[in-house]
Amino acid sequence: MAEKSRTRQKRARSRITPDEVITLDNVTKSYSIGAPALNGISLHIKRGEFVFIVGDSGSGKSTLIKLLLRELEPTSGSINVLGFNLNRIRHRQIPKFRRKLGIVFQDFRLLKDRNVYENIAFAQRVVQAPTAKIRTNVQAMLSLVGLAPKYKNKVTQLSGGEQQRVALARALINKPEILLAVEPTGNLDPGNAWEIMKLMEQINERGTTVIIVTHNREIVNSMRKRVITMNQGVVVEDVEEGVYDNED
Amino acid sequence: MRISTFFYTLGQGFKNLVRNGWYTLASIATITASLFLFGLFYSVLANFENALQEASKGISVSVFFREGTSEEEMLALKAELERRPEVNEIVYLSAEEAWSNFKEQYLGEYSAGFGTDNPLEDSASLNIYLKDVSQQPTLVAYAESVTIVRQVNRSESVASTFTALGRMLSVISMGIIVLLIAVSVFLISNTVAVGISVRSEEIGIMKYIGATDFFVRAPFVIEGIIIGLIGSLLPAVITFFLYRYAVSYLSTHFSMLNIMSFLPVEAFFGRLLLIMVGVGVGIGFLGSIVTVRRHLRV
Numbered sequence: 001m002a003e004k005s006r007t008r009q010k011r012a013r014s015r016i017t018p019d020e021v022i023t024l025d026n027v028t029k030s031y032s033i034g035a036p037a038l039n040g041i042s043l044h045i046k047r048g049e050f051v052f053i054v055g056d057s058g059s060g061k062s063t064l065i066k067l068l069l070r071e072l073e074p075t076s077g078s079i080n081v082l083g084f085n086l087n088r089i090r091h092r093q094i095p096k097f098r099r100k101l102g103i104v105f106q107d108f109r110l111l112k113d114r115n116v117y118e119n120i121a122f123a124q125r126v127v128q129a130p131t132a133k134i135r136t137n138v139q140a141m142l143s144l145v146g147l148a149p150k151y152k153n154k155v156t157q158l159s160g161g162e163q164q165r166v167a168l169a170r171a172l173i174n175k176p177e178i179l180l181a182v183e184p185t186g187n188l189d190p191g192n193a194w195e196i197m198k199l200m201e202q203i204n205e206r207g208t209t210v211i212i213v214t215h216n217r218e219i220v221n222s223m224r225k226r227v228i229t230m231n232q233g234v235v236v237e238d239v240e241e242g243v244y245d246n247e248d
Numbered sequence: 249m250r251i252s253t254f255f256y257t258l259g260q261g262f263k264n265l266v267r268n269g270w271y272t273l274a275s276i277a278t279i280t281a282s283l284f285l286f287g288l289f290y291s292v293l294a295n296f297e298n299a300l301q302e303a304s305k306g307i308s309v310s311v312f313f314r315e316g317t318s319e320e321e322m323l324a325l326k327a328e329l330e331r332r333p334e335v336n337e338i339v340y341l342s343a344e345e346a347w348s349n350f351k352e353q354y355l356g357e358y359s360a361g362f363g364t365d366n367p368l369e370d371s372a373s374l375n376i377y378l379k380d381v382s383q384q385p386t387l388v389a390y391a392e393s394v395t396i397v398r399q400v401n402r403s404e405s406v407a408s409t410f411t412a413l414g415r416m417l418s419v420i421s422m423g424i425i426v427l428l429i430a431v432s433v434f435l436i437s438n439t440v441a442v443g444i445s446v447r448s449e450e451i452g453i454m455k456y457i458g459a460t461d462f463f464v465r466a467p468f469v470i471e472g473i474i475i476g477l478i479g480s481l482l483p484a485v486i487t488f489f490l491y492r493y494a495v496s497y498l499s500t501h502f503s504m505l506n507i508m509s510f511l512p513v514e515a516f517f518g519r520l521l522l523i524m525v526g527v528g529v530g531i532g533f534l535g536s537i538v539t540v541r542r543h544l545r546v
Contacts, residue, residue, distance in 0.1 A: 069456065095460045095461075097457035099457070109449065109452070113267065120356075122457070126454055126457045126463060127457070128250050130252055170457075174458075
């Protein structure tokens with residue numbers, strides 16, 4: 001029995017090419033009631049790609065993200081992210097796994113009682129970086145996102161665009177291999193949204209895989225990146241240089 | 249763990265206290281209140297116990313000897329009994345002393361009529377004082393088995409009353425302690441639970457960034473320990489000064505009620521402080537660990 005599952009696992013691993021950072025194989029996720037949120041999804045994302053995941057609400061995007069973060073476990077199918085088999089990962093290994101991901105949310109999720117510097121340094125505290133290193137790393141991130149002069153400001157005094165840049169700096173400071181952004185421009189005006197997207201593109205050019213879940217048609221359609229379109233728990237379209245044309 | 253991480257975690261624990269200032273104050277106040285109550289009970293009980301012990305020291309067992317027992321034999325038995333663990337002190341009363349005591353107490357000038365006779369010739373006795381009255385039956389049983397012993401006098405009812413009283417006191421104090429600990433654990437765990445819910449967003453962020461369980465939980469546990477520590481030192485200090493004041497007030501204003509002497513605060517404060525800090529820090533630690541485990545599914 002154990003022998004069999006081991007060979008099966010080996011076969012599954014052999015299907016993952018070395019430059020693939022995310023591999024989903026026939027993944028289904030059902031909650032206790034209703035139709036499954038994800039229904040037999042297979043997905044391959046390579047190192048260094050820039051990917052949009054689009055779809056209406058209820059299409060299964062959030063479930064997909066939760067599975068990728070190992071907040072949820074799949075009902076069936078296998079998920080491999082950065083070499084971690086998320087079906088089998090041990091609880092103790094999850095923090096180590098998540099440190100390889102950078103995450104940005106629509107609502108920024110900053111610590112409102114702390115200033116810009118502390119918010120970014122927080123990510124380094126969590127991974128137990130030494131204090132001296134934190135200082136130089138935070139300074140470097142601040143100048144990358146263009147917030148160096150405001151490092152002492154409380155985050156509540158910043159504009160939405162600035163807050164999202166702080167969140168981005170926090171997501172990037174631990175040098176993640178994948179940047180995962182969930183509706184990063186959802187709370188921003190078009191000008192700020194574009195600035196954030198330009199930063200994302202810069203980060204991608206430096207080698208980080210970027211995955212963005214979004215509703216923003218304008219941005220998706222003008223950036224001409226890979227677009228994965230989801231509907232009712234399945235991938236309905238996966239196009240290089242694609243568009244978000246699922247009008248409703 | 250890095251030293252910088254240790255200090256960061258410690259710092260976060262302290263900052264949490266300040267960030268949730270009102271909850272911190274509320275839980276320190278409640279722990280202070282319950283430990284203060286405990287301190288009051290403890291000091292009253294310590295005094296009762298002391299009075300009981302003092303009184304029970306006066307309860308003695310008298311051993312009388314068979315006719316013709318020599319003084320050497322009596323003193324040999326005295327030495328033997330003194331080696332027993334429950335014995336505190338033994339006073340040997342020779343026949344002559346017994347007679348002269350009796351004369352002084354009851355006869356006065358009429359004693360002259362007895363001349364040099366000693367009607368209490370066979371009344372030499374050992375008066376045995378025990379460390380703990382509850383041990384009386386053991387000693388009596390032993391003394392009665394010795395051949396030279398004619399009779400053992402003891403006041404069984406007094407001894408058993410004292411034993412029962414002592415037992416009751418310890419049951420009451422244990423009950424009160426358990427109750428207060430339960431209340432305090434409940435309060436601390438509530439405070440930590442509130443703290444966790446207030447900071448649930450921060451905890452979520454920590455988890456996304458890849459914080460280990462330990463890193464997420466440690467500040468809450470430190471918070472609980474600090475609350476427990478402050479919540480136990482405060483009532484200890486209050487108890488110390490209040491007790492000292494109360495004793496001096498009572499002994500100056502109610503000196504005619506000199507039925508019992510109060511223990512000086514120093515006599516029991518060291519132990520009380522240890523118990524308070526132990527209980528305070530213990531419930532702070534336990535309360536937060538339990539709450540963190542229940543509410544922080546990291």
